Amino acid sequence: MNDILHKLPEFIGHHVALSALFVILLVALIATQVASLFSKITELSPAGLTGLINRDNPLLIDISPRESFEKGHIPGARHVAMSQFDPENKSLAKAKDLPVVLICRSGQTTGKAAQRLVKAGFTRVYTLAGGMAAWQQAQLPVAKGNR
Incomplete structure (x- = not known):
């Protein structure tokens, strides 16, 4: 696990577009779930x-x-x-x-x-x-x- 955390910045640096897409999808998923919690x-x-x-x-x-x-x-x-x-x-x-x-x-x-x-x-x-x-x-x- 510790090895993965050390390689993560390197991975993000080499795959900026992929990392950005992951963050966007994660934020969209969280926003959808939060909106459904507060929906009447x-x-x-x-x-x-x-x-x-x-x-x-x-x-x-x-x-x-x-x-x-x-x-x-x-x-x-x-x-x-x-x-x-x-x-x-x-x-x-x-x-x-x-x-x-x-x-x-x-x-x-x-x-x-x-x-x-x-x-x-x-x-x-x-x-x-x-x-x-x-x-x-x-x-x-x-x-x-x-x-």
Whole structure:
């Protein structure tokens, strides 16, 4: 171990670009982890969402396009088009203290809606990592149609 520490400055001197890239990646990784620790939005795996459903009966909001929702959604989920998503809506505002889970097809578009919920004062905001694709890949139950 002591030998490695003595050769490290020499290695860094010969491989400046590689060393700089390592430092940049390390800082980016640490920044990402710190940001997730302080985020008010929790990302759930399909198994984590199943546990939350069994434990807390959250409000499930699917912001996928209508066609995707009708092809398959989590049982009990409500469909709200992203263009009509309004955290200040009277029926949604009643759920400010309840757990609210946002779901989309791939898990890529829920972040913006989740931020809007947090900004509106919602305290327990979750997103499904990987969206419906991950839910179906985990072979969990799927409902079809508009309900």
